[in-house]
Amino acid sequence: MLEIANLSKRYGETIALDDASVSFAAGTVHTIMGENGSGKSTLVKLLSGVVTPDRGQIRVDGVTFAGRNPAAFQAKGFATVFQEVLIAPDRNVIDNVLLGYDRPSHRNLPRAERRAAAGETLSRCSPTAVDLDVDAGRLPLATQQLVVLARALVRKPRILILDEVTAALDFNDRETVFSLIEGLARSGCLVLFISHRMDEVMRLSQRITILRSGRVVETIDRAAATPELLLERMAPEIVAERRHG
Ligand SMILES: Nc1ncnc2c1ncn2[C@@H]1O[C@H](COP(=O)(O)OP(=O)(O)OP(=O)(O)O)[C@@H](O)[C@H]1O
Numbered sequence: 001m002l003e004i005a006n007l008s009k010r011y012g013e014t015i016a017l018d019d020a021s022v023s024f025a026a027g028t029v030h031t032i033m034g035e036n037g038s039g040k041s042t043l044v045k046l047l048s049g050v051v052t053p054d055r056g057q058i059r060v061d062g063v064t065f066a067g068r069n070p071a072a073f074q075a076k077g078f079a080t081v082f083q084e085v086l087i088a089p090d091r092n093v094i095d096n097v098l099l100g101y102d103r104p105s106h107r108n109l110p111r112a113e114r115r116a117a118a119g120e121t122l123s124r125c126s127p128t129a130v131d132l133d134v135d136a137g138r139l140p141l142a143t144q145q146l147v148v149l150a151r152a153l154v155r156k157p158r159i160l161i162l163d164e165v166t167a168a169l170d171f172n173d174r175e176t177v178f179s180l181i182e183g184l185a186r187s188g189c190l191v192l193f194i195s196h197r198m199d200e201v202m203r204l205s206q207r208i209t210i211l212r213s214g215r216v217v218e219t220i221d222r223a224a225a226t227p228e229l230l231l232e233r234m235a236p237e238i239v240a241e242r243r244h245g
């Protein structure tokens with residue numbers, strides 16, 4: 001459903017993403033794994049229209065997609081939860097969930113419908129009820145993250161990109177989010193899941209792409225992956241050191 005071909009992005013001297021080519025299938029959880037600074041968030045930003053590639057192509061359903069800004073990517077069915085928790089602290093939870101969703105067709109949603117849409121979506125993300133009227137900045141960080149996740153889901157994306165979303169979450173939140181991710185994939189959504197945590201990756205993924213220093217090392221089917229193999233691909237020096245030391 002989604003394909004990147006020879007995608008490259010450089011920041012000054014740093015080659016953040018170097019000639020990356022990967023195919024992603026609908027109805028799968030496809031994990032992007034790699035050490036700090038390996039280019040994961042750069043790929044996420046390229047697939048959200050936040051930054052534009054120096055070279056390479058993004059294809060959706062086999063057709064080159066030349067979106068140049070977040071609105072274009074959203075209209076194409078992409079939704080992203082970024083690594084930094086992007087909350088509007090002085091606006092209530094309903095406004096935060098619906099933030100940026102106020103396209104002309106939704107702008108004048110009646111209050112009751114806004115509340116229902118936000119509440120229903122958030123209840124899928126959070127194991128506990130969240131006060132919809134409180135300013136989001138007053139919520140614990142984990143709850144803020146769930147609000148941002150609900151903001152992505154309310155758009156009913158075909159391609160949902162989650163950059164380290166579980167980092168701030170506790171065990172119960174995490175279980176809820178995992179079930180949600182599995183359900184979305186079953187219903188045909190492509191979930192791009194970025195994580196450091198081996199247990200999550202092994203549990204959720206159908207396919208795993210390893211990045212190292214901005215380069216795609218390999219894309220592996222879950223069935224062929226072991227934690228040892230993934231670690232070896234991500235950080236061969238560390239594995240070699242352990243073996244010899
Ligand atoms: N705006 C920027 N300006 C300069 N360099 C950047 C910028 N964004 C990323 N980089 C550099 O590009 C490389 C890849 O960064 P990126 O954020 O994509 O890594 P990452 O895999 O998401 O890392 P992490 O696991 O820490 O989130 C790093 O060397 C980083 O320092």
Ligand SMILES: [Mg+2]
Binds near residue numbers: 040041042083
């Ligand atoms: Mg990152």
